[in-house]
Structures are given as structure tokens and as C-alpha cells.
Amino acid sequence: MTTALEDLADRLRDFAAARDWEQFHTPKNLAMALAGEVGELLAELQWLTPEESARVMRDPEAAGRMRSELADVAVYLVRLADVLGVDLIEAAHAKLDEGERRYDADTYRGSARKAPPLQ
Template sequence: MAINDLLKQVLDFRDARDWHQFHTLRNLIVSTSIEAGELLETIQWKTDSEIEALLLDPTQRNNLKHECADVFIYLLLVAHTAGFDLLDAASEKLKLNAERYPVDKARGTAAKYSEL
């Protein structure tokens, strides 16, 4: 499915419920953060091996999938409300990160670009 088709589905869903009135940029950004917290909660207090096992459990994997979808949907709404294309923004950010983190300096290190 193309991202524009998904955005149309999200907007149709929202508009059918008259939720546009609540979808200010501020509220959408707050909601994105809340949903990201719920995504984080799926792995809270788990070791890396427990997280790997989570992926093998269909119920837990489905929960992870739905939490990711919630974050993604809110990000689509934030971008739409702010008037930019999320795919273009991601592509632009990747180019910026490529400049900030050149392979010869960043390979194998988790250091921030200002420390390279």
C-alpha cells in the first residue's frame, strides 16, 4: 500500500468520527509521545534475550506490531497537519545523517556526530 493511500484511510477514519477537532499539532505530538511510551512498555524490564523470545510469541509480536502502527499513524498525522511529506522528511534526514556520520568515522561506534 502506498503511504498516501494509508494517509487517506487514516484521515477518513478520523473524519468519520469527527476527531479532527482534537487533532491539533500539539495534541498529535503529545499523542505520538504517549504511543511511543506504550511501544517502550512492550520491552520494559526485559533482557535482550527476553525481547528476542517476545518476537516468537504471536500475541506479544502482534502487540508490538500494533504499538508500532499507533506511533506510525500519529507520525503521519503530525506530518500531514504540519504540512510536510513524512517520506521526504525521512529521506532528507538520512542524507543529513550521512554527512554527520561518515562511514570512515562512524563505523562500529555509537558516538554522537559531535564526538566523531
């Protein structure tokens, strides 16, 4: 059984192949494109107050822009992971496991402070 993320990676791979774009989909280029799209996502929130940003999805026009920018970020992230052979779900779970070891709930509840590096 494949996951939705694997299906998306397959579709992106086919999309790039049909256009002969694999030559451009180097890790460097994909990471740069991802950074650019993250910048566009940030631009949608840049001048909003924290309260306005929390309500951004209530405005249909702003919500459409947010969905579009989030999709661009997801597309480049999934494509980059695929090109590098990284299982994003596995990597995310490993990162969360690390976070659970570094930031025990009792010590860090309600705190934004950084934990010391793991030994």
C-alpha cells in the same frame, strides 16, 4: 501514483473527518498521543533483557502486542505529519542525507559516539 504512506494518510484523514475529529487533531494533541503510544511500545520492552527484546517477535502473543503498538505509533505519526503538511518520506531521506554527511562510514563504523554538529 500514490504511495502506501499517502494512502494511509488519506484513510486517516477520512476516518477523522467521518467522526468530526479534526477539531481534536491539533499538532499538540497528536504529538501528545504519539508520545503516549511510544510509551506503550516501550512498556512492552521495558523489563526484557537485550537478548529477550531481540526475540520478542518469536512469541505470538508478544508479537501481536508489538504489532499493535507499532501500528498506533505509525498512525499518530502519519496523522501528525499530514496535519502539519510534512512529507514523511522526503523528511526521512533528508535526515538520512544529513546522517551520511555527519557520520561517514569509515570514521564511525562500529561506534556509538556522537558527531559534532554540522557547520
